[in-house]
Amino acid sequence: MSYLETTAEFYAEAAQTPQVGLCCVQSSPLQLPGLKISEQMQEMNYGCGTTVHPAELSNEPTVLYVGIGGGLEALQFAYFSRRVGGVVAVDPVSAMREAAARNLKLAAQENPWFDPSFVEIRQGDAFALPVADASVDVVAQNCLFNIFEPADLSKALQEAFRVLKPGGRLIMSDPIATRPIPLHLQQDERLRAMCLSGALTYEEYIQQLVDAGFGQVEIRARRPYRLLDCQSYHIDQPLLLESLDSVSFKVEIPADGPCIFTGKTAIYMGVETFFDDNAGHILQRGVPAAVCDKTARKLAMSNPGDILTTNATWHYTGGGCC
Template sequence: MSYLETTKNVYKDAALTPDVGLCCTTNPVGELPGLKIPKIMQEMNYGCGSTVHARDLVDNPKTLYVGVGGGMELLQFAYFSRQENGVIGIDVVDEMLAASRKNFKEAEEVNPWFNSNFVDLRKGDALHLPVEDNSIDVAAQNCLFNIFKTEELKKAIAEMYRVLKPHGRLVMSDPICEQEMNESLRNDERLRALCLSGSLPLQEYVKMLTDAGFGTIEIRAKKPYRILDPKNYPTEELIYIESIEVAAIKDPMPEDGPCIFTGKAAIYFGEDDFFDDQKGHVLLKNQPLAVCDKTAKALQGLNREDIFISESTFHYDGGGCC
């Protein structure tokens, strides 16, 4: 049995018998006016963060969500579009699709604005998306890509890139780990299915995205996730896993490399009202400006005593230099 088959079986069982906290942390459910999320959807929220951000969802975007879970984020995406087939949900597990359809009927009862036909559920997998090229404004996955090994991960990212429109957004939440994992952990099919042993270092994760062609990367959140300890897992050291929320934007790749935002800011505090680097970055006096890592490095290279560059906060909330 391959690790992908093991994953399907894990989530088949999770669809038939909801398993709270199966693979992921319990996150607060975002409160939105007039949106009520059925308890069963919250119990089947098999994700390690959120991929639903209001600033991504303006002007009725066509949205794709891969790995439907209990349908909670599909319902949240539908809240912003409210149109027939405005949201596409894809899953390889029949039982998970059936559970979502059932959950949407319950959601209709507590949300007068919602209709199940707002969500187009399709059977398919992340490696062969049943979606047309350049047709999606916002694509999302939550705690899915970390399950894949390298070659499958490359295919999954390439598929998301294919279906997105120019400047479309791939919004993701996944575990990451900066420590090296031994082969026993990496090859444990169930631990990989449980969103643990497939975790990559952040730099490697981001490189996968930029190698696929995404010209802008936003690190929106990084927070504690799980511990793998020697008493309960095949490891001789304590392993710390974090979760991240990331947006990869299908912008053209700049000639000097991708713009990767990790929450750095530049602050000019000189004698003039502003500083202009003549490369598109204007720093108003005493006003923090979010800058990508590339711009931060260039500003540091000027060796000015009146420009301060902060360390990465791993929280980026829009705006900034690009």
């Protein structure tokens, strides 16, 4: 049995009997005015973070959600689009699609603004998304892509890139590893299905996004997720997994490399009232300006006495000068 078959079997079981404690279901979902979420839907919140960032969801976007789970985030996305077919949710597991459909019917009873037609559930998988080229504004997935082996992850990211409109956004939440996962854990198909052994390091994860063609990546959050202990996982030292929320933009990769925003800022401290690097970055004296990692590095190297660059906060929601 392949790891994808193991994953399908695992989530078919989870669809029929909610696995409380799988991923981060113990955390509270995003609260929105007028949105009620059933206990059953919360129990099936098989994610490691959130992909629902209101600032990314203006103007009633068309959203493609990959891996529907219990339907919670599909419902949250529908909150912003509120129209027939505004959200397309894709899942290869029939039991999961059926469970999500039941949960969304219940949601319609509890939320007067919601109609099940707002979420169109389709059979399909991340490697062959059942939508046309350049047809959606947002692609989202929560704690799914980390399950894939690197070659399959590359396929999934290329598919997401294909279906996004120019300027569209890939919103993801996945575990990442603070050091490479030992091979014996990577090869454990059930641990991989449980989002515990397929995680890449941060550097590998971001490189996969850039290789797929995304020219700008913004980190929304990075926080502890799970600790793999020595006794249970037969490793020499504990291995921390982190949860990474990111937004990747379908824009051209600049000639000098992609823009990766991790919450760094640049602060001009020279004698003039402002600093202009003649590359689109104007810094007022003493005022922190959000910059991408690439720009922070360049400014620090070229003006070490005049510009202070701060460390990554692993949180960025716009406002940069790049």
